[in-house]
Amino acid sequence: MNIELIFQIAGIGILTSILHALLKQAGKEEYAFIVTLAGVAIAFIMVIQVLSQLFNQVKSVFSLG
């Protein structure tokens, strides 16, 4: 469990939105959309991994199944 996770995700988010704005301004709107989608996918996968770790821990603490 690392505290840096939120900073990483916030960083990816800000970076993605900057790239999105740049690409949009350069006229390449489709690329902007793809970049945003890729960023969301990457951050989502990171969050899902931590979420599954959390569920395993919750299962062991509550000793469910």
Added chain:
Amino acid sequence: MEALQLVMLGITATMLALFVRERNKEFGLLVSLAGGILLITLILEPLGTVIMGLRGLALRGQVSLAYIDIVLKATAIAFLTEFAAQICQDAGEGALAKKVEAGGKVLILLIALPIFSSVLDGLLALLP
């Protein structure tokens, strides 16, 4: 000092989520979700100690551990489903939030059924 860590993490996560949500709604949700997960992970160890203590109390009070386990399971289900439902609501998906909550209620009823049948058995045994 866990209380301090909790407060700092909560405030920091809120600030970040607010900042990112304005630029990009999906990332705002992800930041808020990640912050929530980290907060829960932080509190998980003290929670484990509390549960051990509750189990000890149950043993001393000679309550069957099975009942305590059912109650703990129900608490865990309620906790997790409320977390997910609140995330859905923060994203504006009130309908989905209600579905998650309803699912949680059904699951809790499911694991509580044995208790109902035990209570019924006990009552029927008391009747002449």
